Amino acid sequence: MAADGGEPPTRIMVAVNESSKVGYPRPSISCMEAFEWVLNKIIRSKSNASGFTILLLHVQAPEKGIDDSDSIYASAADIKSPKHKEVLLGLEFLEYFQKQCRDIGLACEAWVKRGDPRKLICSEVKRVQPDLLVVGCSRRGLSFYQKILIKSVSGHCRKNADCPVAVIKSSV
Amino acid sequence: MAADGGEPPTRIMVAVNESSKVGYPRPSISCMEAFEWVLNKIIRSKSNASGFTILLLHVQAPEKGIDDSDSIYASAADIKSPKHKEVLLGLEFLEYFQKQCRDIGLACEAWVKRGDPRKLICSEVKRVQPDLLVVGCSRRGLSFYQKILIKSVSGHCRKNADCPVAVIKSSV
Numbered sequence: 076m077a078a079d080g081g082e083p084p085t086r087i088m089v090a091v092n093e094s095s096k097v098g099y100p101r102p103s104i105s106c107m108e109a110f111e112w113v114l115n116k117i118i119r120s121k122s123n124a125s126g127f128t129i130l131l132l133h134v135q136a137p138e139k140g141i142d143d144s145d146s147i148y149a150s151a152a153d154i155k156s157p158k159h160k161e162v163l164l165g166l167e168f169l170e171y172f173q174k175q176c177r178d179i180g181l182a183c184e185a186w187v188k189r190g191d192p193r194k195l196i197c198s199e200v201k202r203v204q205p206d207l208l209v210v211g212c213s214r215r216g217l218s219f220y221q222k223i224l225i226k227s228v229s230g231h232c233r234k235n236a237d238c239p240v241a242v243i244k245s246s247v
Numbered sequence: 248m249a250a251d252g253g254e255p256p257t258r259i260m261v262a263v264n265e266s267s268k269v270g271y272p273r274p275s276i277s278c279m280e281a282f283e284w285v286l287n288k289i290i291r292s293k294s295n296a297s298g299f300t301i302l303l304l305h306v307q308a309p310e311k312g313i314d315d316s317d318s319i320y321a322s323a324a325d326i327k328s329p330k331h332k333e334v335l336l337g338l339e340f341l342e343y344f345q346k347q348c349r350d351i352g353l354a355c356e357a358w359v360k361r362g363d364p365r366k367l368i369c370s371e372v373k374r375v376q377p378d379l380l381v382v383g384c385s386r387r388g389l390s391f392y393q394k395i396l397i398k399s400v401s402g403h404c405r406k407n408a409d410c411p412v413a414v415i416k417s418s419v
Contacts, residue, residue: 241411
């Protein structure tokens with residue numbers, strides 16, 4: 076088995092987005108539930124955390140134009156010289172998840188990309204090659220158009236991401 | 248987290264099928280790789296096995312007609328009075344996976360159903376409600392028609408199963 080052979084940790088990418096109703100720094104319910112699913116169903120306990128690395132990807136969809144060359148890591152240096160306010164908000168937003176990882180000794184990498192979430196999540200999967208991609212999917216509580224948008228992100232990833240994909244349907 | 252609150256084990260259903268080339272008792276490469284993915288990437292070590300239960304579902308597609316009411320559990324009583332030879336072969340086939348679970352102290356339930364794999368995997372998910380369904384998917388080494396058949400099972404489950412689904416693409 077993996078741990079018996081000194082294999083590297085299992086790398087789980089979780090795509091996270093801000094609440095469509097409240098905005099930053101509040102995460103969407105669907106991505107919070109997806110993240111909690113990873114902690115509760117896969118990691119399960121602190122003693123098991125050393126076998127995993129969480130890769131937190133937050134994609135911001137700019138209102139004007141698409142710039143998918145932007146990629147900002149959540150380091151102190153990046154925060155000191157953010158490209159703009161939106162990216163800084165994204166980095167602060169990731170802290171919600173990073174803190175929970177730190178609290179249980181779970182290794183975590185987090186970064187922000189700007190562009191089309193559907194394309195960028197799949198291209199980041201190709202680049203980073205996680206063992207599993209986890210994305211949330213809302214069922215209720217969003218407007219008709221929001222539902223279509225969010226569903227299409229999870230549906231697109233499920234079809235096109237080049238790794239196993241677990242879509243976690245939100246309870247609300 | 249789950250283990251901190253005395254939560255029940257994470258239940259992972261793995262759909263397994265026999266080799267399309269060799270037949271019983273040899274498993275298909277794609278389902279072996281899916282099963283190994285669960286052991287290596289999720290369970291990882293013997294010490295973590297107590298947090299999980301594996302649910303092994305083997306669906307046999309009868310050549311004549313569909314009887315989806317058949318459901319045989321891999322118990323000694325069932326083996327003593329098998330409904331027919333095919334079911335007995337299916338129960339023996341499951342032993343390949345059950346042995347690996349026993350070897351690492353991983354709880355395991357295994358059963359055979361007879362009927363359309365696409366429908367039965369989804370209906371069993373609805374009945375059993377696992378936390379994750381894992382299915383294999385072949386890419387090469389099968390005939391054109393076999394590829395379509397196997398792909399359609401994983402594709403159908405990915406779309407229709409009422410739980411998160413990880414499709415593990417075979418390396419061959």
